[in-house]
Amino acid sequence: DQQVKQNSPSLSVQEGRISILNCDYTNSMFDYFLWYKKYPAEGPTFLISISSIKDKNEDGRFTVFLNKSAKHLSLHIVPSQPGDSAVYFCAASGFMSSNTGKLIFGQGTTLQVKP
Amino acid sequence: GAGVSQSPSNKVTEKGKDVELRCDPISGHTALYWYRQSLGQGLEFLIYFQGNSAPDKSGLPSDRFSAERTGGSVSTLTIQRTQQEDSAVYLCASSLVGTRSEKLFFGSGTQLSVL
Numbered sequence: 001d002q003q004v005k006q007n008s009p010s011l012s013v014q015e016g017r018i019s020i021l022n023c024d025y026t027n028s029m030f031d032y033f034l035w036y037k038k039y040p041a042e043g044p045t046f047l048i049s050i051s052s053i054k055d056k057n058e059d060g061r062f063t064v065f066l067n068k069s070a071k072h073l074s075l076h077i078v079p080s081q082p083g084d085s086a087v088y089f090c091a092a093s094g095f096m097s098s099n100t101g102k103l104i105f106g107q108g109t110t111l112q113v114k115p
Numbered sequence: 116g117a118g119v120s121q122s123p124s125n126k127v128t129e130k131g132k133d134v135e136l137r138c139d140p141i142s143g144h145t146a147l148y149w150y151r152q153s154l155g156q157g158l159e160f161l162i163y164f165q166g167n168s169a170p171d172k173s174g175l176p177s178d179r180f181s182a183e184r185t186g187g188s189v190s191t192l193t194i195q196r197t198q199q200e201d202s203a204v205y206l207c208a209s210s211l212v213g214t215r216s217e218k219l220f221f222g223s224g225t226q227l228s229v230l
Contacts, residue, residue: 004157032215043119043206043221044158051216089157093215101146101210101217102171105158 003027004092006106014114019077021109023090026071030092034103035064035075038087047088048075080113087111117141119222121207127228128197136192136225138207144220146213147190149182152224153203161205164190165213197229 005024013019023033031052036044050057050064050073057064063076077084087110091103120139128134140147149161160174164184175181179197184190194201204226208219 006157034218036221041223043208043223044219045221046218049216049218091158100163100165100171100213101148101215101219102160102163102174103158103219104160105150107155107157 002107003030004090004104004106006088006090006109008109009107010110010112012112012114013080015082016079019075019080019084019111019113021075021077021088021090021111023073023075023106024071025073025092027092027094027104028071029094030104032093033064033066033073034091034093035062036089036091036105038089038108044089077111080111082113082115085111085113119207119209119220121205121222121225123225124223125226125228127230129230130199131196133193133195134197134227136194136205136207136227138190138192138222140188140190140207140209141220142188144209144211145187146210146217147184148208148210148219149190149192150206150208151203152206153200158206161192163213194227197227199229202227202229 034049035047038044066073087108090106147164150158163171179195182192204224206224208221210217
């Protein structure tokens with residue numbers, strides 16, 4: 001039962017273009033969403049988050065959009081840079097997690113940004 | 116060190132043997148999490164420690180898995196009678212107090228291979 005799904009295992013974009021990574025969730029109790037980035041042989045690092053009371057959050061080149069009715073969120077990276085090449089994980093939490101940071105992660109999307 | 120430290124970085128063991136994985140969280144962080152990532156899968160929650168509270172063990176896949184956290188700092192994840200399906204990257208994370216809006220800081224993980 002995959003509550004958080006990233007249906008695209010991989011994505012390849014040209015440097016300077018926009019990267020759009022997608023994530024779908026099934027549990028309507030989720031109300032906080034995060035994106036983590038992972039380089040090989042390293043642990044995931046926090047990238048950006050969004051609360052369900054918002055539909056957009058922006059941090060520099062990174063913007064996360066949330067569509068609650070569609071249970072869908074996306075991460076936009078613009079412009080994409082070769083250093084952005086990594087695995088991106090979508091994660092969610094909700095009231096059923098009590099007040100903990102216990103997260104439900106998607107399978108990840110490998111982004112390759114070509115010079 | 117400044118980050119979450121995990122050891123060993125790699126562990127190869129024979130089926131049926133016991134293994135211990137260690138996590139040293141960021142100093143001052145009261146919340147500690149164990150996740151694992153199997154090949155091609157997302158991060159799967161295993162267990163959560165917060166201060167002196169009883170741990171949330173809801174993600175442990177079987178009674179062969181156990182974890183403890185001594186003195187509110189270092190944690191050890193023990194897998195008894197390892198099976199091939201236990202092969203995965205085991206990731207430890209910590210956060211300051213464990214609320215849902217906090218980012219998690221991950222270690223680099225332990226790659227466990229069960230032959």
